[in-house]
Amino acid sequence: MGKNDILFERAQKTIPGGVNSPVRAFRQVGGTPRFVTRAKGPYFWDADDKRYIDLIMSWGPMIAGHAHPEVVAAVQKAAETSFSYGAPTEGEIELAERICQLVPSIEQVRMVSSGTEATMSALRLARGYTGRDLIIKFEGCYHGHADSLLVKAGSGLLTFADSTQNAPSSGGVPQDLVKHTLVLPYNDVAALEEVFKKQGNEVAAVIIEPIAGNMNLIQPSKIFLATLRDLTTQYGSVLIYDEVMTGFRVALGGAQSLQGIVPDLTCLGKVMGGGMPMAAFGGKKAIMSKLAPLGNVYQAGTLSGNPVAVAAGLKNLEIISREGFFEYLTGQTTKLMTGLKQAADESGVPFSVDSVGGMFGFYFTDKVPTSFEEVTKTNIEAFKKFFHLMLDQGVYLAPSAYEAGFTSIAHDNAIVDDIIRAARTSFKSL
Numbered sequence: 001m002g003k004n005d006i007l008f009e010r011a012q013k014t015i016p017g018g019v020n021s022p023v024r025a026f027r028q029v030g031g032t033p034r035f036v037t038r039a040k041g042p043y044f045w046d047a048d049d050k051r052y053i054d055l056i057m058s059w060g061p062m063i064a065g066h067a068h069p070e071v072v073a074a075v076q077k078a079a080e081t082s083f084s085y086g087a088p089t090e091g092e093i094e095l096a097e098r099i100c101q102l103v104p105s106i107e108q109v110r111m112v113s114s115g116t117e118a119t120m121s122a123l124r125l126a127r128g129y130t131g132r133d134l135i136i137k138f139e140g141c142y143h144g145h146a147d148s149l150l151v152k153a154g155s156g157l158l159t160f161a162d163s164t165q166n167a168p169s170s171g172g173v174p175q176d177l178v179k180h181t182l183v184l185p186y187n188d189v190a191a192l193e194e195v196f197k198k199q200g201n202e203v204a205a206v207i208i209e210p211i212a213g214n215m216n217l218i219q220p221s222k223i224f225l226a227t228l229r230d231l232t233t234q235y236g237s238v239l240i241y242d243e244v245m246t247g248f249r250v251a252l253g254g255a256q257s258l259q260g261i262v263p264d265l266t267c268l269g270k271v272m273g274g275g276m277p278m279a280a281f282g283g284k285k286a287i288m289s290k291l292a293p294l295g296n297v298y299q300a301g302t303l304s305g306n307p308v309a310v311a312a313g314l315k316n317l318e319i320i321s322r323e324g325f326f327e328y329l330t331g332q333t334t335k336l337m338t339g340l341k342q343a344a345d346e347s348g349v350p351f352s353v354d355s356v357g358g359m360f361g362f363y364f365t366d367k368v369p370t371s372f373e374e375v376t377k378t379n380i381e382a383f384k385k386f387f388h389l390m391l392d393q394g395v396y397l398a399p400s401a402y403e404a405g406f407t408s409i410a411h412d413n414a415i416v417d418d419i420i421r422a423a424r425t426s427f428k429s430l
């Protein structure tokens with residue numbers, strides 16, 4: 001038995017399932033999770049001291065590579081002056097100013113400690129601002145684990161627009177709560193139009209992953225986004241871009257900068273904190289000023305704007321703002337995806353790929369999917385085999401076919417070649 005197995009057994013005694021977040025448990029792919037001891041650049045090492053090329057990068061945050069010396073130094077410096085004060089600091093202003101500058105739709109921003117807090121607070125704010133209860137989300141999008149977002153639509157297309165047919169997608173979520181959430185299929189313009197025609201005046205907010213990364217990687221169509229922006233404007237509903245994953249990851253200005261859409265509110269997280277527990281939500285001043293202490297929408301946090309996290313975030317944002325960062329990152333990710341596709345083709349494996357900036361998706365099917373339903377129809381069995389073949393060769397992919405993958409600036413040509421070589425071997429033995 002290896003050290004990972006020993007640790008996993010031990011972990012399960014005091015931690016439910018042995019992990020502090022479910023996807024880490026390898027439930028979809030089977031096998032033993034790797035317990036990480038250290039990481040540097042594009043690599044991490046497990047408890048058996050086996051080295052892996054990391055293609056999840058903490059699910060996005062480590063875009064500058066693990067343990068970037070400048071970020072480490074910034075964190076060390078901040079830590080020397082205590083970890084938290086519960087009183088404001090100048091660093092928070094600097095970070096807020098930086099965010100507003102990089103994402104112009106954000107006029108004001110409030111810092112929190114996790115993406116879940118960001119989306120939960122943004123929804124409360126949208127409801128407080130509009131005086132309406134109903135929210136719309138899209139099937140396959142993940143917005144953290146707040147109660148009102150852990151909802152799945154009833155089966156059958158007709159029930160999509162009927163929230164009374166909703167079911168909580170988690171235990172512990174009251175049926176009464178999910179009736180305020182409509183779940184619509186991603187990229188379905190007609191469903192969106194129909195719902196707004198019927199109930200537009202009741203919709204407080206529409207929340208969307210503007211490039212979905214929690215059902216593998218799924219891109220929205222131009223017409224879908226344009227319709228979304230038009231309808232929310234027309235009916236006075238708040239459009240919330242959940243860019244917790246895509247913010248500072250697909251481009252410096254996030255997905256909205258690539259799509260030319262100006263959302264009312266934006267949620268940020270992951271890259272924003274460079275690996276520290278840090279997230280934010282922000283947007284139009286008219287909406288943000290409804291927040292306490294100015295307005296009557298309550299929102300707070302003991303560790304919000306934590307000075308050590310702020311130091312990491314500021315340095316991380318400085319690094320990714322440097323000349324050529326995103327051009328290089330995007331180029332490396334494209335190179336990696338082209339290589340994987342080529343390797344699959346050589347072995348005649350039905351396979352397709354997509355990527356935006358430093359975020360990618362690959363699918364065991366001929367055509368890139370456009371909805372959650374299509375993702376569920378890809379060959380999950382082939383994915384599971386591929387995952388373990390890659391893992392054995394020291395390449396760590398997301399342990400689920402429903403997650404996007406992530407690169408960093410440390411994924412240079414040699415790393416990309418190593419991954420493609422491992423993939424070629426894996427495809428051959430599929």
Ligand SMILES: *Cc1c(COP(=O)(O)O)cnc(C)c1O
Nearest residue numbers: 114115116142143144242244245
């Ligand atoms: C990760 C993620 C969240 C939740 O963030 P946490 O920090 O895990 O709470 C919310 N929305 C999106 C789009 C995410 O990818």
